[in-house]
Amino acid sequence: MKIHKYDTVIVGAGGAGMRAAIESTKRSRTAVLTKLYPTRSHTGAAQGGMAAALANVEEDNWEWHTFDTVKGGDYLVDQDAAEILAKEAIDSVLDLEKMGLPFNRTPNGTIDQRRFGGHSRNHGEAPVRRSCYAADRTGHMILQTLYQNCVKEGVEFFNEFYVLDQMITEEDGVKRSAGVVAYELATGEIHVFQAKAVIYASGGCGKFFRVTSNAHTLTGDGQAAVYRRGLPLEDMEFFQFHPTGIWRMGILLTEGARGEGGILRNKDGERFMEKYAPVMKDLASRDVVSRSIYTEIREGRGCGPEGDHVYLDLTHLPPEQLDAKLPDITEFARTYLGIEPYTDPIPIQPTAHYAMGGIPTNVEGEVLSDNSTVVPGLYAAGEVACVSVHGANRLGTNSLLDINVFGRRAGIAAAEYSQKADYVELPENPAEFVVSQIEQLRTSTGTERVAEIRRELQETMDANVMVFRTEQTIKTAVEKIAELRERYKNVAIQDKGKRFNTDLLEAIELGNLLDLAEVMAVSALARKESRGGHYREDYPNRDDVNFMRHTMAYREVGDDGTESIRLDYKPVVQTRYQPMERKY
Amino acid sequence: MATPVLDKVEAEASASPYITVTFRIRRFNPEVSAEAVWEDFQLEIDPKERVLDGLHKIKWDLDGTLTFRRSCAHGICGSDAMRINGRNRLACKTLIKDLNPEKPITVEPIKGLTVLKDLVVDMEPFFQAYRDVMPFLITKETNEPTRERLQSAEDRARFDDTTKCILCAACTSSCPVFWNDGQYFGPAAIVNAHRFIFDSRDEAGEQRLEILNDRDGVWRCRTTFNCTDACPRGIEVTKAIAEVKKALITRRF
Numbered sequence: 138m139k140i141h142k143y144d145t146v147i148v149g150a151g152g153a154g155m156r157a158a159i160e161s162t163k164r165s166r167t168a169v170l171t172k173l174y175p176t177r178s179h180t181g182a183a184q185g186g187m188a189a190a191l192a193n194v195e196e197d198n199w200e201w202h203t204f205d206t207v208k209g210g211d212y213l214v215d216q217d218a219a220e221i222l223a224k225e226a227i228d229s230v231l232d233l234e235k236m237g238l239p240f241n242r243t244p245n246g247t248i249d250q251r252r253f254g255g256h257s258r259n260h261g262e263a264p265v266r267r268s269c270y271a272a273d274r275t276g277h278m279i280l281q282t283l284y285q286n287c288v289k290e291g292v293e294f295f296n297e298f299y300v301l302d303q304m305i306t307e308e309d310g311v312k313r314s315a316g317v318v319a320y321e322l323a324t325g326e327i328h329v330f331q332a333k334a335v336i337y338a339s340g341g342c343g344k345f346f347r348v349t350s351n352a353h354t355l356t357g358d359g360q361a362a363v364y365r366r367g368l369p370l371e372d373m374e375f376f377q378f379h380p381t382g383i384w385r386m387g388i389l390l391t392e393g394a395r396g397e398g399g400i401l402r403n404k405d406g407e408r409f410m411e412k413y414a415p416v417m418k419d420l421a422s423r424d425v426v427s428r429s430i431y432t433e434i435r436e437g438r439g440c441g442p443e444g445d446h447v448y449l450d451l452t453h454l455p456p457e458q459l460d461a462k463l464p465d466i467t468e469f470a471r472t473y474l475g476i477e478p479y480t481d482p483i484p485i486q487p488t489a490h491y492a493m494g495g496i497p498t499n500v501e502g503e504v505l506s507d508n509s510t511v512v513p514g515l516y517a518a519g520e521v522a523c524v525s526v527h528g529a530n531r532l533g534t535n536s537l538l539d540i541n542v543f544g545r546r547a548g549i550a551a552a553e554y555s556q557k558a559d560y561v562e563l564p565e566n567p568a569e570f571v572v573s574q575i576e577q578l579r580t581s582t583g584t585e586r587v588a589e590i591r592r593e594l595q596e597t598m599d600a601n602v603m604v605f606r607t608e609q610t611i612k613t614a615v616e617k618i619a620e621l622r623e624r625y626k627n628v629a630i631q632d633k634g635k636r637f638n639t640d641l642l643e644a645i646e647l648g649n650l651l652d653l654a655e656v657m658a659v660s661a662l663a664r665k666e667s668r669g670g671h672y673r674e675d676y677p678n679r680d681d682v683n684f685m686r687h688t689m690a691y692r693e694v695g696d697d698g699t700e701s702i703r704l705d706y707k708p709v710v711q712t713r714y715q716p717m718e719r720k721y
Numbered sequence: 722m723a724t725p726v727l728d729k730v731e732a733e734a735s736a737s738p739y740i741t742v743t744f745r746i747r748r749f750n751p752e753v754s755a756e757a758v759w760e761d762f763q764l765e766i767d768p769k770e771r772v773l774d775g776l777h778k779i780k781w782d783l784d785g786t787l788t789f790r791r792s793c794a795h796g797i798c799g800s801d802a803m804r805i806n807g808r809n810r811l812a813c814k815t816l817i818k819d820l821n822p823e824k825p826i827t828v829e830p831i832k833g834l835t836v837l838k839d840l841v842v843d844m845e846p847f848f849q850a851y852r853d854v855m856p857f858l859i860t861k862e863t864n865e866p867t868r869e870r871l872q873s874a875e876d877r878a879r880f881d882d883t884t885k886c887i888l889c890a891a892c893t894s895s896c897p898v899f900w901n902d903g904q905y906f907g908p909a910a911i912v913n914a915h916r917f918i919f920d921s922r923d924e925a926g927e928q929r930l931e932i933l934n935d936r937d938g939v940w941r942c943r944t945t946f947n948c949t950d951a952c953p954r955g956i957e958v959t960k961a962i963a964e965v966k967k968a969l970i971t972r973r974f
């Protein structure tokens with residue numbers, strides 16, 4: 138076991154982690170721990186753009202952007218945070234440009250902007266061009282640019298280090314972050330990182346679904362680590378299903394395709410979104426479009442022999458436009474489906490995409506241990522966190538924005554904190570949990586296989602807590618997850634070695650997914666209303682009287698060691714906007 | 722749009738898709754043996770699946786010790802460059818049906834970098850070469866503009882191709898010059914230098930050119946085009962290297 142001491146430790150090297158690192162490295166001695174290499178992070182998969190009311194191509198302002206964000210989130214958004222997001226968006230984009238990001242340009246040389254779902258002029262009048270983009274690889278360009286600037290600033294990375302535990306020390310009844318425990322993939326060695334401040338920026342947890350746009354590595358490790366230590370998770374029932382994933386594979390096809398004029402059609406060739414969203418049509422918010430697609434499919438208007446998908450039609454767009462603006466996604470269609478998007482429509486279905494919920498934080502990125510108490514020294518930003526700027530449904534292009542705005546804020550706040558704070562004493566046996574977890578898996582003689590449990594988990598999640606949910610389906614999922622958690626105790630791995638033991642880490646990742654799937658299902662069961670990405674067929678309306686509040690889920694361990702989830706609720710911050718019915 | 726009849730994807734999907742293929746994988750685990758060996762695995766797979774799906778089937782159902790890197794599974798993170806049937810490709814972007822599944826599919830680690838376990842190689846020298854070309858925008862302005870710097874669409878287009886790089890190392894590890902001499906910067910580093918040299922906003926082109934003028938720099942390139950063939954992002958790597966060579970001679974870029 139090795140012990141390291143840093144002022145600030147950042148967990149994860151995607152957009153939020155590296156944006157934080159650029160700030161934090163200038164102000165404090167910082168280490169960035171990533172289970173991949175920084176440029177492998179899933180920020181690189183984001184395609185369409187980053188929203189900011191630059192007004193480069195038409196009238197726009199941050200207040201309209203704030204409104205769209207609040208409405209898009211079905212009024213579960215904390216409005217103070219949304220206002221910061223929309224206001225700071227402009228400088229965030231300009232900062233990236235100055236760091237070298239090659240945005241697409243307008244004829245007069247400024248940053249070009251395009252339309253995106255849910256972004257409108259003047260509170261819903263018509264779509265507005267707000268998304269700043271670099272072809273259909275905006276996330277890739279953000280990830281590369283941030284990494285380039287980390288190289289420039291000399292940011293210290295620990296690549297292929299898996300953070301497996303959060304150290305919390307309680308002093309005078311106050312929980313404080315003492316640092317993290319990590320596992321080095323190359324050697325199997327355990328490292329304790331003592332740090333005055335820790336920032337989680339480890340991304341999402343979409344791998345508990347089968348059809349998902351998420352990378353294999355998005356297993357919610359950060360959320361699980363803090364949850365296991367008694368800290369709450371907020372709004373985990375809200376998961377976004379992106380309307381256009383490649384049929385059966387789930388690979389993302391950007392909403393920018395519809396921003397460029399692409400149209401969704403059912404088996405009769407009908408542009409069905411006109412029925413569901415007369416103004417915004419194909420550019421309604423993602424939850425609305427995904428539900429519309431499944432409604433078409435359920436009512437027998439889906440395409441193909443099994444009627445289980447619809448089409449994304451780009452055939453009316455000039456090939457030059459597709460080549461210039463959507464080169465990557467058209468290539469995905471060619472590579473993975475053998476389809477030529479110039480002439481043939483692309484089969485798509487909604488794909489599990491983004492966790493709106495996560496580790497609760499305030500607008501400085503400080504993690505909360507209940508509705509208002511800050512955990513000194515602990516921060517989170519990006520998809521792992523819940524500020525909450527996305528509420529019940531995130532708008533497209535607001536997550537690349539989120540990681541930049543709140544990654545920067547968390548980086549500054551954490552570094553400033555670590556400049557004035559002292560180290561918190563390490564817990565007595567800091568690596569105890571990780572050592573025993575690893576030993577248990579390495580020596581287990583159980584009969585269960587990781588892959589089988591994961592398959593069954595993904596099947597039950599796809600079948601029961603996807604776009605449409607009912608009491609019945611969610612209960613089925615809760616029971617199944619409980620069964621799988623039992624069986625997980627009996628899981629065994631084949632690789633017993635120390636070097637690059639990815640077999641072991643997949644087992645640990647599965648444990649994280651199981652924990653989070655349970656939180657998600659239990660939170661969803663209790664929310665007896667429909668709001669944003671959480672749609673209950675048995676409660677099809679939004680219920681502001683009873684459910685205009687964030688869910689806070691806590692892990693409880695009884696005296697006999699039995700685990701359970703306790704749900705509590707937190708008020709939504711409302712400033713300018715009163716809840717209205719949501720129409721697109 | 723085309724009339725929504727049964728298109729070919731869907732027609733294929735309705736027939737039973739599975740075939741039996743053999744994966745012949747180069748295995749190496751220094752904890753077990755100092756020797757690398759070939760090992761065969763037979764599996765049932767839909768030919769429309771990826772080589773990565775095949776590797777997962779092996780790891781998940783047959784042999785958990787098989788080790789490789791991967792993340793995104795659709796060709797954008799650059800984790801899984803490997804030598805498949807003797808050619809460098811991304812496992813997640815190579816479909817079984819494009820490989821002649823009648824014969825064993827060989828999978829080996831990329832060449833020129835030290836193998837650490839099975840398909841995992843030491844990427845550090847590769848990233849070091851990347852860092853050596855100063856892969857970040859450098860400007861001399863003391864007064865930063867308050868708004869964005871302007872750039873015409875034409876100027877933006879000049880380096881568009883080289884912004885696509887995902888640092889997968891398929892190019893560098895397919896280069897015979899790099900195999901013979903690991904000191905050579907390799908195509909990926911030159912691609913990333915190109916991305917800045919030809920960016921109208923950048924002001925350190927001269928410095929980067931000097932770095933690449935080194936004896937381990939661009940002049941080592943013998944234009945074998947392996948890199949261009951290997952690049953999963955379709956970057957015209959050889960052309961980018963040629964543009965850098967030309968800029969070195971004319972000092973114009």
Ligand code: SF4
Nearest residue numbers: 886887889890892952
């Ligand atoms: S140039 Fe192409 S092959 Fe080379 S590292 Fe970049 S993406 Fe990979």
Ligand code: FES
Nearest residue numbers: 792794798799813
């Ligand atoms: S797994 Fe990301 S490029 Fe293949």
